[in-house]
Amino acid sequence: MTIAGDGSPDAVGRFLAVDSGGSGLRVVVGEVGSGRRSGPLSSGEPVRTGARGIDAGHLMEQLVPMVRTLADKAEAFGVAEVGTAVIGAAGLATLGDGLRAELPDALAREFGVRTVALAADAVTAYVGALGARPGAVVAAGTGLIAIGTDLTGWRRADGWGHLLGDCGGGAWIGRAGLEAALRAHDGRDGGSGPLLTCAEEQFGPMPGLPGKLYPRPDRPAVLASFAPRVARCAPDDPVAAGILRAAARHMVESAAAVCPATGEPQVALTGGLFKMGDPLLVPLHEELAKRLPHARLVAAEGDPLDGAVRIARDLAAGALTLPCDDVMLSVASSKGQGDHF
Known part of the structure; x- marks a missing residue:
C-alpha cells in the first residue's frame, strides 16, 4: 500500500x-x-x-x-x-x-x-537492514527481537523485555554471565571462575552486586554491559561459550518463527551485539544453517x-x-x- x-x-x-x-x-x-x-x-x-x-x-x-x-x-x-x-x-x-x-x-x-x-x-531495524524485501531480521542489542514480512503483514517474535524475554540479547547474555559468576562465588555447580573474576573487576565484590543493579532504572543496559566480558571469556571458558551457544539458539528460534516459509527470503543480523564477533557469530551461523536452510543470510545494509x-x-x-x-x-x-x- x-x-x-x-x-x-x-x-x-x-x-x-x-x-x-x-x-x-x-x-x-x-x-x-x-x-x-x-x-x-x-x-x-x-x-x-x-x-x-x-x-x-x-x-x-x-x-x-x-x-x-x-x-x-x-x-x-x-x-x-x-x-x-x-x-x-x-x-x-x-x-x-x-x-x-x-x-x-x-x-x-x-x-x-x-x-x-x-x-x-x-x-x-528491518528496513535499515533489508529495505522493502521479504525476509527476516534479528535485531540484537540490549534486547532482542526478530521481525519478518512477506510484504503483506508483519510477524514478530520476542522483544518482550529483559524480565519476560529478549532471549539471547545483550541483557540476557549479561545476566546469564553474572549468574555464572555468582554460582562460582557461592560454590554452586555451573559457575565460572573467569566470569567471576570479570564480574568483580567490573562491579566490585559480588555481595554488593544486587544493591548496585536492582535499583537502577537502566538495569537492562547495565546487564548488557557485561555481555562483552562473556564473549571475551568464551574461547577459554566452556561456561561462557555455552551461554553464547544458548543465545544463538534463542536468536534462531525467533528468526524461524517470523521468516517466510516459502521462496528465498533474506535474513539479516543487525545491532551492536553482533560486534562481539566469532564467539557469537560462529554458533549463530551454525544454527541458521540448521533451522533456515531455505533462507539466504545477507549483510545488513544499515541500522x-x-x-x-x-x-x-x-x-x-x-x-x-x-x-x-x-x-x-x-x-x-x-x-x-x-x-x-
Whole structure:
C-alpha cells in the first residue's frame, strides 16, 4: 500500500528521523529529495516508561533541543519546514499507546510536522537492514527481537523485555554471565571462575552486586554491559561459550518463527551485539544453517536509524510500500502550522 499523510507527496522540506532505544535517542534531520542530512545526534539517555507506557513527554523533552540543534546546522539546505517525521521506538508494540495518542500533535506544535510515522524499532531495524524485501531480521542489542514480512503483514517474535524475554540479547547474555559468576562465588555447580573474576573487576565484590543493579532504572543496559566480558571469556571458558551457544539458539528460534516459509527470503543480523564477533557469530551461523536452510543470510545494509530515514523519505514521496497496521507501523496526519524554528 502507498501512503502519504495528506494524500500528496511532500517533495519540498525537511524530514525528521528518530531511533529511540535502550541507549537513548539518535536523531537525523534531512532534506526530502536529496541525500543531504544533519546528524546523527545522540542523547545517551533512554526514554522513560510509565503508567501509559513510553513517556511521550520525556521523549519530547530530549527531542526538541536535539532537533533545533540539527535544524540550525541544516540551514544550508535552503528549506525550513519539517513536514515528515518517523519515530522508531523500542517497546512501541506493547508500550506505545501514549506515543500514538500524544506524539503527532506534539510534533506538529513544536516543529510544524504534518505526517508522522510511528514504527517499532524492529521495523526500522528491518528496513535499515533489508529495505522493502521479504525476509527476516534479528535485531540484537540490549534486547532482542526478530521481525519478518512477506510484504503483506508483519510477524514478530520476542522483544518482550529483559524480565519476560529478549532471549539471547545483550541483557540476557549479561545476566546469564553474572549468574555464572555468582554460582562460582557461592560454590554452586555451573559457575565460572573467569566470569567471576570479570564480574568483580567490573562491579566490585559480588555481595554488593544486587544493591548496585536492582535499583537502577537502566538495569537492562547495565546487564548488557557485561555481555562483552562473556564473549571475551568464551574461547577459554566452556561456561561462557555455552551461554553464547544458548543465545544463538534463542536468536534462531525467533528468526524461524517470523521468516517466510516459502521462496528465498533474506535474513539479516543487525545491532551492536553482533560486534562481539566469532564467539557469537560462529554458533549463530551454525544454527541458521540448521533451522533456515531455505533462507539466504545477507549483510545488513544499515541500522535502525537508516531505516527510519528510508521510511521518512519514502513517506514524504508518497511511495511507502511497507505493510501498515496499528501496532508495528502506523501513519498519522496533523495540521502543523508555520515555521516553528
